[in-house]
Amino acid sequence: MVRRSPPRVVVATVVVAWVLTVGAQVAAAVWGARGQEPVPPAPTRVERPEGCGDETCRVLASTVVNGMSVELLADSRGDAGRLRAGGPVSGTVTTTRITGDGVRLNHDSLRCAASATPVCLVRGPRDGGMAGEVHVWRGDSWEAVGEVYFSDLGVLVLDDVVGTAMPEVLVARETCTDRDGSCRELRAVAEVLTLDGARAGCTRARRSPGELPGWPDVEVGRTDLTTCPDGLDPR
Incomplete structure (x- = not known):
């Protein structure tokens, strides 16, 4: 014949086991928290502006x-x-x-x-x-x-003059037209340069800048171009 424990003893045993289990979990949580270093929040990244x-x-x-x-x-x-x-x-x-x-x-x-x-042109005044x-x-x-x-006449713009779907650089300049190179009289021309620096041509030399097409907003078409004067500095 099997002897059974009194009901009160069984209940007490279950309660003690539950208390021990919960206590172990609490202790583990406390010791675990103490054993870990606090994790600081990730710093906010601030981009430094270009100076x-x-x-x-x-x-x-x-x-x-x-x-x-x-x-x-x-x-x-x-x-x-x-x-x-x-x-x-x-x-x-x-x-x-x-x-x-x-x-x-x-x-x-x-x-x-x-x-x-x-294509962008960055420009500014220099030497008049x-x-x-x-x-x-x-x-x-x-x-x-x-x-x-450099434009000594102060006109430097981008414009698609020769119809290549890419702009050229239009530079209004003064030049000598005297065959002896004496430069007794200066003339005004609008020089057109491709983006690789090659000359596309120049307008006919004029007596004054005001005679350039569209002055002061100089506008040049392909038919306005001819050979550049010999006295024009290639730069």
Whole structure:
């Protein structure tokens, strides 16, 4: 015959087992919390803005070309510049060269042309005229092309003159037309250069800049071009 424990003894045994189990779990939780170092929250990443000289860049001029935002950045004096594509969150920024030659950028320093690929001209006053540089969008960044251009008549623009679906650089300049090279009288011409620096031609030499087509916003067509004067500096 099997002897059974009294009911009270069974209940007491179950209660004690439950208390011991819960106590072990609580102890494990407490010791586990003490054994782990507190995990600090992840730091908030703050992007440092690109500097223009010793200052934070500010937007000096902006436009949209081929659906892409293009901004000219500079310091407060305009003597340290950057060209940015894609807006404030973009990292696609290139440094301008002409500011190193003493050119100060202003609100009229950015000119862009919509073409098969975006092309932008960054320009500014220098030595009584205007100097500028050309940037072409290639791949996913800007690339400076050609030399620094200079117009002693202060006219430097982008325009598709010869109909290649890409703009050329139009530079209004003074030149000598005297065959003996004495330069007794200067003439005004509008020179058209392709983006690789080759000459597409010049307008006929005029007695004064005001006689150039469309002056002061010089506009030249393909039929206006002829051979450039011999006295015109190839640069």
